[in-house]
Amino acid sequence: MPVVTLYFDELERMVGVSREKIIDALPMIGSDIERIEEDHIDVEFFPNRPDLYSVEGVARALRGIFGIEKGFREYITLNAGYTLNVDRSVEKVRPYISGMVIRGIKLTDEVIRSLIELQEDLHWTIGRNRRRVAIGIHDLSVIEFPLKYTTVDENFSFIPLDYSYDMTVREILEYHEKGIEYGFILKDADRYPIILDANNEVLSMPPVINCERTRVTESTTDLFIDVTGMDESVDRALNIIAVMLADRGGTIYTVDIVEGDRVRTTPDLSGREMEVTFTDVYELIGTELGKDDIRDALERMRFDVKMDENRITVRIPPYRADIMHPWDVIEDIAIGYGYDKLTPEYPSVSTVGVSHPWEDFKEALREIMTGLGYLEVLTFTLSNERIQYRWMRRNEKNCVRVMHPISEDHTIIRTDLLPSLLNILSMNRHRALPQRIFEVGEVVEDFRNRLRLCAVTVHSEASFSEIRGVIERVMKEMGVEFDIDNGSDGAFIEGRCGKVMVEGREIGVFGEIHPEVLENFDLVNPVVGFEIEADRILSMKSGDIEMIF
Numbered sequence: 001m002p003v004v005t006l007y008f009d010e011l012e013r014m015v016g017v018s019r020e021k022i023i024d025a026l027p028m029i030g031s032d033i034e035r036i037e038e039d040h041i042d043v044e045f046f047p048n049r050p051d052l053y054s055v056e057g058v059a060r061a062l063r064g065i066f067g068i069e070k071g072f073r074e075y076i077t078l079n080a081g082y083t084l085n086v087d088r089s090v091e092k093v094r095p096y097i098s099g100m101v102i103r104g105i106k107l108t109d110e111v112i113r114s115l116i117e118l119q120e121d122l123h124w125t126i127g128r129n130r131r132r133v134a135i136g137i138h139d140l141s142v143i144e145f146p147l148k149y150t151t152v153d154e155n156f157s158f159i160p161l162d163y164s165y166d167m168t169v170r171e172i173l174e175y176h177e178k179g180i181e182y183g184f185i186l187k188d189a190d191r192y193p194i195i196l197d198a199n200n201e202v203l204s205m206p207p208v209i210n211c212e213r214t215r216v217t218e219s220t221t222d223l224f225i226d227v228t229g230m231d232e233s234v235d236r237a238l239n240i241i242a243v244m245l246a247d248r249g250g251t252i253y254t255v256d257i258v259e260g261d262r263v264r265t266t267p268d269l270s271g272r273e274m275e276v277t278f279t280d281v282y283e284l285i286g287t288e289l290g291k292d293d294i295r296d297a298l299e300r301m302r303f304d305v306k307m308d309e310n311r312i313t314v315r316i317p318p319y320r321a322d323i324m325h326p327w328d329v330i331e332d333i334a335i336g337y338g339y340d341k342l343t344p345e346y347p348s349v350s351t352v353g354v355s356h357p358w359e360d361f362k363e364a365l366r367e368i369m370t371g372l373g374y375l376e377v378l379t380f381t382l383s384n385e386r387i388q389y390r391w392m393r394r395n396e397k398n399c400v401r402v403m404h405p406i407s408e409d410h411t412i413i414r415t416d417l418l419p420s421l422l423n424i425l426s427m428n429r430h431r432a433l434p435q436r437i438f439e440v441g442e443v444v445e446d447f448r449n450r451l452r453l454c455a456v457t458v459h460s461e462a463s464f465s466e467i468r469g470v471i472e473r474v475m476k477e478m479g480v481e482f483d484i485d486n487g488s489d490g491a492f493i494e495g496r497c498g499k500v501m502v503e504g505r506e507i508g509v510f511g512e513i514h515p516e517v518l519e520n521f522d523l524v525n526p527v528v529g530f531e532i533e534a535d536r537i538l539s540m541k542s543g544d545i546e547m548i549f
Helices: 007-017 018-030 055-065 090-091 109-124 171-176 175-186 232-245 278-285 291-300 326-337 357-371 386-390 418-427 464-477 514-522 534-540 540-544
Strands: 003-007 033-037 040-045 077-086 098-105 134-137 145-153 192-196 202-205 223-229 251-259 262-266 272-277 304-307 309-315 435-445 448-458 483-486 492-502 503-514 527-533
Touching: 003 007, 003 055, 003 109, 003 435, 007 018, 007 175, 018 033, 018 055, 018 134, 018 304, 040 483, 055 232, 055 291, 077 171, 077 534, 090 145, 098 171, 098 232, 098 262, 109 232, 109 278, 134 202, 134 262, 145 202, 202 223, 232 251, 232 503, 272 278, 272 326, 278 291, 278 309, 278 326, 278 448, 291 304, 291 309, 291 326, 309 464, 357 448, 357 464, 357 534, 386 418, 418 435, 418 448, 418 527, 464 483, 464 492, 464 503, 464 527, 503 514, 503 534
Parallel strands: 077 145, 077 251
Antiparallel strands: 003 040, 033 040, 098 223, 098 251, 134 223, 145 192, 192 202, 251 262, 272 309, 304 309, 435 448, 448 527, 483 492, 492 503, 503 527
């Protein structure tokens, strides 16, 4: 999650209260204070609140919490006829674009720092490392409208940012530091997105690099900002930057995005409406707040509020990308009212708790593995296709994908534990050997939760016979009758792989990890391991297994 550095002098000036009150209030708007220094505070915000990734956004929220400035703020936009024409060729490579012009902004060191940090945090969160959203900031004084968003081939050339000579698109992707860093986004393209002005002068090649000609300096007062990407997230990112710069005194001018016969005007800062019932508010919060309390709480969270007998209609600020469901509004009612004002109550039902058989079974597995000299680890349930399949030399499974991943490392829910344990060995490859680790954890297979037991061993003499002895010991300790057959799995060396059979069904695999897999995880020494479907053992042999608890 992004960590935002907030300097006390500008934060106190923009909010209008002391730093002590600010420090007390920050956790109430969804933040975790990392550290407090003499002149600044480092605060970690959740990815669902990208509008708080700048001092302007934090100050805006705190002014509402403190009741200094309540309700929906109307941001004025002007139309001066700025136009950006979109060529159909971008549809296959990077189809979405939005833009705006900001005039009269004084780019002090303070403002530049805040703008650049906000840009980078948006690239990382909403932008998914620029793949989904990329933001370009340009000096308006050297740009001639109308603009054109189109594509070019790899031989097209211009002077990229921080360079003094022309480079072709191919050269930028191969040699420019930004091309090397972000060129992967365009690796499958045969044509490349480009933004040109009316004189065919380049503004940028999104999402990789801007043109040197449009570089922003301290003398710049007027900006053109483009946001390109793969979906409507570009509009949310643009709105966040627009209100940030408006809070610094800039005047917002819209840009008409012309896509064939369709014209979109960006940014749209009018907000959107959502309805919430009083019944849902009372049920979710657990307290029947008065209507005046609800109105005050919502206005502190910067909503416009209308009420009738049964419903609340709110107008959502244009920078609030996280409000997607009425329950999100109800959560803001609780935040605005103050969690500290809600009276905690013990449940009215008295009962005696007992452990679930599933948990008892997992505890038994842990005792077996620790008795065999293995150390338990706990890995993330989120993983990615690279580690789960490509590095393991396995075919992709029917996995659950994360709709809006915050990084490329966490795009799916894991289907196997073995890749995660190999990743742990990779991170500890400089530690003393041997290393023996295990995990009892859940995976999601065919959209159902499954319990697995997995273990790996790494040392210079790790062998198939060693891991076979371990798996046999584990199965006998569980009191399960089993057979060992020859197995085949891309993650293991052919001929040094076995499968565990229970009642004629394969419930696990073990063996020596394939050298290519070891190389993928940057491991030098031999590794052996196994992974078994523990929940199948529990369901097939529940009567026998209960005897070992």
